Amino acid sequence: MSIKENIIHLKEKIKANPVTLVAVSKTKPNELIQEAYDAGQRIFGENKVQELVNKQEVLPQDIEWHMIGHLQSNKVKYIAPFVNLIHAIDSLKLLKEVNKQALKNDRIINCLLQIHIAEEESKFGLSENELKELLNNEAFAKLKNICVVGLMGMATYTHNETQIHKEFASLTHLFTQFKDTSMPNVNLKEISMGMSGDYPIAIEEGSTMIRVGSAIFGSRN
Numbered sequence: 001m002s003i004k005e006n007i008i009h010l011k012e013k014i015k016a017n018p019v020t021l022v023a024v025s026k027t028k029p030n031e032l033i034q035e036a037y038d039a040g041q042r043i044f045g046e047n048k049v050q051e052l053v054n055k056q057e058v059l060p061q062d063i064e065w066h067m068i069g070h071l072q073s074n075k076v077k078y079i080a081p082f083v084n085l086i087h088a089i090d091s092l093k094l095l096k097e098v099n100k101q102a103l104k105n106d107r108i109i110n111c112l113l114q115i116h117i118a119e120e121e122s123k124f125g126l127s128e129n130e131l132k133e134l135l136n137n138e139a140f141a142k143l144k145n146i147c148v149v150g151l152m153g154m155a156t157y158t159h160n161e162t163q164i165h166k167e168f169a170s171l172t173h174l175f176t177q178f179k180d181t182s183m184p185n186v187n188l189k190e191i192s193m194g195m196s197g198d199y200p201i202a203i204e205e206g207s208t209m210i211r212v213g214s215a216i217f218g219s220r221n
């Protein structure tokens, strides 16, 4: 199937749900991204800063670029002028840097906080307590050039669907707990969860934003 057919197929599958499709184009050349663009796709996700910057420079300027991968503080400055959403924020230190660079660019940058929901060991993602601490931190309240618009999570890479359901449900549960947080720089609307292998489960469990790569562009090397 072509990229266009893959996108049409995906949109057909998710059409009954209010869910945003982020086309994950990491490692894929500009020609293929242009193909998806020509099929109507406007939101793309990348996980490496340099690659994101290179692609943003030459591809259509109305693309909405999402940074979906782990982000190092010293690289925030390169994407701050244009990035639309950063999915994987997992520390106050990183948020402070995003705020600083957003201020320099006279912007407010939307961010998602990554929550560790998988059973797998991973360095990335906040626990429920860490999320609480972050939102209650005095320094956080002072960040006027960021807006936390939701939570992001990745389920364990497993065939055990019960487990995947459980992990995604835990993210939705956490989102519900914090949804009414009333701060000028918090407006929780999005739950970013679901990839090529598990997005139907993620949608069943309340995802508002799926990040799909290989089901659109084919497998990566």
Ligand SMILES: *Cc1c(COP(=O)(O)O)cnc(C)c1O
Binding pocket: 024, 026, 047, 068, 069, 195, 196, 197, 211, 212, 213, 214, 215
């Ligand atoms: C690569 C990646 C995806 C997409 O993965 P696929 O299995 O190809 O759909 C989604 N989210 C993140 C954070 C990724 O790094």
